[in-house]
Amino acid sequence: MSRILFVSTMAxxxxxxxEELWSRAATLLSSNHKVACSVQxxxxxxxxxxxxxxxxxxxxxxxxxxxxxxxxxxxxLPDCLQWKAASPINQALASFKPDLVVVNQGGNTDGLExxxxxxxxxxxxxxxxxxxxxxxxxxxxxxxxxxxxLYQNSRRLYFISERNREFLETQFVARFSNAVVIRNPVNVPxxxxxxxxxxxxxxxLACVSRIEFYxxxxxxxxxxxxxxxxxxxxxTLDFYGTGPNQKILEERIRMLNLTNLVVRGFVEDVASIxxxxxxxxxxxxQEGLPLVLVEAFLCSRPAVVxxxxxxxELVAEGCNxxxxxxxxxxxxxxxxxxxxxxxxxxxxxxxxxxxxxxxKMPPNAVEEFVKDITRLLPAQA
Amino acid sequence: xxNIAFISSMYGETxxxxxxxxxxxxxxxxxxxxxxxxxxxxxxxxxPEWDALExxxxxxxxxEYVPRFRHRLLNRFLPxxxxxxxxxxxxxxxxAFNPDLVMVCQNTTENGLEIMELCQREGWRYxxxxxxxxxxxxxxxxxxxxxxxxxxxxxxAFFVSAHNLxxxxxxxxxxxxxGEIAWNPFxxxxxxxxxxxxxxxxxxxxxxxxxxxxxKGQDVLLRVLSQPRWQERDIKVTFFGKGIxxxxxxxxxSFLGVRNVQFGGFVSxxxxxxxxxxxxxxxxxxxxxxxxxxxxxxCGRPAICTAVAGIPEVIDDGVTGxxxxxxxxxxxxAALERAWQCRDQWQEMGLRAASKVRSLMPEKPEEHFxxxxxxxxxxxxxx
Numbered sequence: 001m002s003r004i005l006f007v008s009t010m011a012x013x014x015x016x017x018x019e020e021l022w023s024r025a026a027t028l029l030s031s032n033h034k035v036a037c038s039v040q041x042x043x044x045x046x047x048x049x050x051x052x053x054x055x056x057x058x059x060x061x062x063x064x065x066x067x068x069x070x071x072x073x074x075x076x077l078p079d080c081l082q083w084k085a086a087s088p089i090n091q092a093l094a095s096f097k098p099d100l101v102v103v104n105q106g107g108n109t110d111g112l113e114x115x116x117x118x119x120x121x122x123x124x125x126x127x128x129x130x131x132x133x134x135x136x137x138x139x140x141x142x143x144x145x146x147x148x149x150l151y152q153n154s155r156r157l158y159f160i161s162e163r164n165r166e167f168l169e170t171q172f173v174a175r176f177s178n179a180v181v182i183r184n185p186v187n188v189p190x191x192x193x194x195x196x197x198x199x200x201x202x203x204x205l206a207c208v209s210r211i212e213f214y215x216x217x218x219x220x221x222x223x224x225x226x227x228x229x230x231x232x233x234x235x236t237l238d239f240y241g242t243g244p245n246q247k248i249l250e251e252r253i254r255m256l257n258l259t260n261l262v263v264r265g266f267v268e269d270v271a272s273i274x275x276x277x278x279x280x281x282x283x284x285x286q287e288g289l290p291l292v293l294v295e296a297f298l299c300s301r302p303a304v305v306x307x308x309x310x311x312x313e314l315v316a317e318g319c320n321x322x323x324x325x326x327x328x329x330x331x332x333x334x335x336x337x338x339x340x341x342x343x344x345x346x347x348x349x350x351x352x353x354x355x356x357x358x359x360k361m362p363p364n365a366v367e368e369f370v371k372d373i374t375r376l377l378p379a380q381a
Numbered sequence: 382x383x384n385i386a387f388i389s390s391m392y393g394e395t396x397x398x399x400x401x402x403x404x405x406x407x408x409x410x411x412x413x414x415x416x417x418x419x420x421x422x423x424x425x426x427x428x429p430e431w432d433a434l435e436x437x438x439x440x441x442x443x444x445e446y447v448p449r450f451r452h453r454l455l456n457r458f459l460p461x462x463x464x465x466x467x468x469x470x471x472x473x474x475x476x477a478f479n480p481d482l483v484m485v486c487q488n489t490t491e492n493g494l495e496i497m498e499l500c501q502r503e504g505w506r507y508x509x510x511x512x513x514x515x516x517x518x519x520x521x522x523x524x525x526x527x528x529x530x531x532x533x534x535x536x537x538a539f540f541v542s543a544h545n546l547x548x549x550x551x552x553x554x555x556x557x558x559x560g561e562i563a564w565n566p567f568x569x570x571x572x573x574x575x576x577x578x579x580x581x582x583x584x585x586x587x588x589x590x591x592x593x594x595x596x597k598g599q600d601v602l603l604r605v606l607s608q609p610r611w612q613e614r615d616i617k618v619t620f621f622g623k624g625i626x627x628x629x630x631x632x633x634x635s636f637l638g639v640r641n642v643q644f645g646g647f648v649s650x651x652x653x654x655x656x657x658x659x660x661x662x663x664x665x666x667x668x669x670x671x672x673x674x675x676x677x678x679x680c681g682r683p684a685i686c687t688a689v690a691g692i693p694e695v696i697d698d699g700v701t702g703x704x705x706x707x708x709x710x711x712x713x714x715a716a717l718e719r720a721w722q723c724r725d726q727w728q729e730m731g732l733r734a735a736s737k738v739r740s741l742m743p744e745k746p747e748e749h750f751x752x753x754x755x756x757x758x759x760x761x762x763x764x
Contacts (some may be wrong), residue, residue: 075457135517135666135708138595140625170600173632213519219551244521251554285517307709326707327516328688 002377004029004039005098007089008094009110014046016210017291018130021184022104023052024366025036029374038062038092038114050377060090060096075099084299089117094166095355100155100377108168115150126156126373133290133310136214138171148172155376157242158182158289158369161310183365186294188271190363194299196347197276202234202260203343205304206277208292209284211263212242217283217306218249224336226256233340236260237281240267274299278346279339285327297357301339303350304339306332314360318342320353365369383758385410386480388420388471390492396430396452398565398672399488400513404430411437415755417476420444420471420496442474471496476503482536482758483507490528490549491520497531508537510563510750514545514690515596515667519552529553536757539563539750541669542691564746564754567676568651571744574681574735577728578657583615584724586685587658589651589673590665591624592644598664598708599630599685603663605714607637614721617644618662621654632678633651647723655680659727660720664690666708675742678734683727685720687713696743699723701734 003330006022026035037057038326039049045059053059066085074082086094093101101118103125105111111127139147151157151172159165159180165179170309197204209216218239224230225237233323242265253261267273270292280296280303285311297314305311316323324335339346361370387403396404407417421431427540435441445467446695452465459465483500490511496756500507502689509532522526532538532553538560540546546560554587578585594600599620605611606618618641620630631644651673661677661684670691674684678695684702686692696702705716723730 078455136595136627138593141628144629170604170633173629173636214517217516219516223551245519245525247522248519248525248552248554251740252551255554325712326709328707331706381637 001033001134002099002372003034004036005075005092005096005101006035006104006291007092007101007111007114007125008037008039008104008146008362010104010106010113011040011110013210014040014042015048015138016106018104018106018288019048021128021182021366021369022102022292023048024096024185025056025102025370026052027055027374028366028370034058036060036092036098036279041088045053048055049170058096058362060088062092064088065091067319076207087113087117087287089114090120093121093123095116098123098237100373102128102373106127106130107137108171109147111141112150115147115154119150119153124155124376126158126376127151127154128158129164129168129288130184132159132167132171132284133215134167134308135298136283144172151176156372159323160184161313161314163308163310164288172186182369182372183359184289184291184294186298186361187363188295188298190298192271192298194271194349196300197278203279203340203346205279205281206238206240206273207237207281207283208240208273209280209282209290210241211239211246211249211250211307213245215284215286216243217261217285217327218245219252220283220327220332221254221281221327222249222258223259224333225258227333228341230336231260235340236262238266238273238277239263240273242266243339270295271299274301277301278288279303279321279350280305281336282306282311283332284311287311289314292363294357297353300347300350300354301380302331302339302346304335315358316356320349321354382411382415383481383756384416384418384478384754386418386420386475386478387486388483388484388493388496389486390421390488391422391486391495393478396428397488399486400421400430401566402510402512402563402750403484403486403674403746404434405452406751407434407439408437409751410595410754411439414753416478416482418442418474420474422718425723430611439480442471444471446467472499472503475499475505480505482754484731484754485509486512486536488512488547489518490514490552491524494524494528494531497535498527501531502533506536506758506760507514508535508539508754510539511545511549511669512565513543513547513667513669514540514552516548517667525553529555532557535559536760537561537753539753541565542694544690544694545669550623561753563750564742565671565672565675565678566745566747569655569676569679570652571679571739574679574732575652577681577731578659580659580724583617584660584727585661586616586618586660587621587645587654588618588662588664589621589654589677590663590671591622592620592630593624594626594630594666596665596667597624599626600633600665601664601708601710601713602635602662603630603634603639604637604641605717606639606642608714611717612638612640613640616641616721618642619658621645651676655682658682660685661702662717663687663692664705664708664713665692668692670695675738678731678738681728681735682736683720683730685717695737695738696734697737701730702738727732 041061289310324331487493668690
């Protein structure tokens with residue numbers, strides 16, 4: 001029986017697609033091992049974390065703690081000599097004493113603190129890097145030098161897409177021989193089978209993702225669909241999800257009087273979206289490998305995507321969807337135009353999409369991940 | 382005579398491209414006898430531009446981030462709601478200054494929000510100049526709603542490119558009817574392009590900009606150049622500029638096996654760069670409107686750039702330079718390839734680039750901007 005700690009660096013939102021893999025792995029591992037997870041300190045536990053807790057996983061929220069005596073003592077000291085509380089990660093390592101740590105990162109640099117803590121406590125660690133943004137959050141020279149050896153010392157660097165791996169190697173100017181590409185689990189059953197939506201007209205598109213323009217690019221779709229040619233066509237586009245730019249999205253749709261665009265909000269059951277829509281549209285500016293893309297493919301729906309993250313590793317132009325070579329309105333418009341011209345073939349492309357997932361995405365992603373990290377468990381296990 | 386206040390949101394450096402315009406306009410206004418004050422952020426290093434402004438008669442007010450020592454001591458004994466803050470408010474000195482116009486100088490679309498709101502509360506006339514807007518930086522819904530009011534109540538909103546103006550309108554989901562274009566000052570001769578450098582020994586391209594690939598995209602260019610095709614050609618790229626990745630970029634070049642590049646460091650005489658370089662190459666991921674593009678063009682050099690922000694407003698693809706649709710390796714490679722195939726036309730294209738830029742921007746943008754400041758300030762006295 002080993003002790004395994006998962007650290008989720010997610011801080012801006014309580015839950016997201018990036019949390020599926022580690023949380024399900026934690027559930028699986030909790031039957032044979034002592035498992036804990038370090039998460040952002042939210043006022044209340046997300047239902048999925050409550051679920052983990054009920055499986056016996058210890059939840060350790062990251063909050064700074066300092067004894068009253070220390071606080072009184074500090075009062076007499078100048079700022080530079082005050083006793084600083086150990087970081088919450090260090091505290092979690094000291095109290096839980098894990099045999100191994102899995103750091104689940106949303107980006108390229110947010111695992112730094114956890115890796116430093118593991119190094120200090122001599123605990124082997126793994127990194128799961130859920131996305132590598134290319135246009136924001138570049139580390140500076142010092143951060144690159146600090147973090148590069150940590151990444152090289154990681155037991156494994158798990159990436160969600162090949163492009164993410166390549167880009168991180170460029171960014172940190174290093175080959176990571178410990179890197180592997182793995183797949184996230186999805187939220188629809190692997191054996192889903194949905195009939196093609198009727199009627200054929202209007203063509204019903206869905207954009208499913210957090211409404212946050214810098215990462216997900218919904219603003220591009222507003223620009224594109226405000227052109228006369230798209231206004232006149234029998235096509236609708238529904239936005240699913242919520243996020244920090246939702247009101248601006250609704251406001252712009254209203255201002256431009258785009259009657260065929262609607263913001264539908266968050267929907268728990270993803271398959272229900274695909275029962276009534278013909279294709280997925282993603283305008284993302286950065287990605288790992290979007291779960292919604294795999295889910296749409298599982299439901300036999302083709303996709304129009306931008307070539308960011310692993311999108312082009314699943315979507316093959318003209319076969320199971322369409323790829324814009326970059327997230328710009330002009331290039332995405334061209335991809336959507338190609339889709340429109342070939343709309344009669346979309347249901348056949350949906351069949352290809354389903355086949356792509358069967359070939360490239362293992363149904364047991366979590367089990368394989370668990371097998372991989374436990375194989376590397378320290379000897380005493 | 383008017384009282385004009387400039388508030389800079391520049392942080393972490395004293396001076397950069399975003400400060401050129403208001404700094405130069407302040408000198409113009411001071412010379413004409415107006416009273417000018419400026420609010421800037423604390424900076425420990427040398428600050429020649431600030432010294433020059435002060436010498437010309439500008440009052441500088443430095444925003445600090447840590448309370449003074451005696452205030453820190455006092456704060457130990459004060460309850461948390463009575464503690465003395467750092468001197469980082471523009472409130473006191475602006476009130477004493479009684480401005481006719483507060484010009485809020487932002488290097489994003491939103492980091493002047495608080496000062497614009499202060500002006501609204503105090504009833505001061507204000508305008509804003511925005512040096513950079515990017516699809517990768519959006520205000521959230523609540524800030525967007527506040528920004529909408531701040532922009533709509535401003536006397537004027539100056540953007541460095543039409544793209545930045547339109548993008549800001551998208552970010553706040555409202556039109557900015559008083560939006561207009563402001564050109565940044567440049568450091569080269571407006572009328573006389575430089576003579577064409579000898580190209581028998583190969584072509585020299587300059588990539589001029591902060592060594593910060595997150596916005597300037599140097600990694601894209603290095604990955605393009607790492608292909609054997611480019612390694613075999615008579616072409617040499619020199620990188621000019623400093624920045625937070627200045628040590629990593631040369632490492633990346635040798636990691637990728639790129640031999641025909643050189644890192645030239647920072648050169649203060651811009652015209653000196655263009656004396657012996659044949660073209661500008663700029664794989665930017667985000668921009669306002671790069672001053673280096675205007676300068677290279679005025680010197681008679683064509684440019685190979687990404688079509689981001691205001692760049693396509695200046696470059697006519699295939700006529701005065703070459704545009705890549707986006708900062709992607711294959712797209713930038715294609716643009717560079719088209720440029721290479723036309724290299725015998727670069728000299729001619731450079732001359733066309735110079736006349737294009739002269740047709741777009743005035744000879745003395747800072748005088749034009751200073752004039753606009755005075756007009757906006759004068760409206761207050763009339764109204």
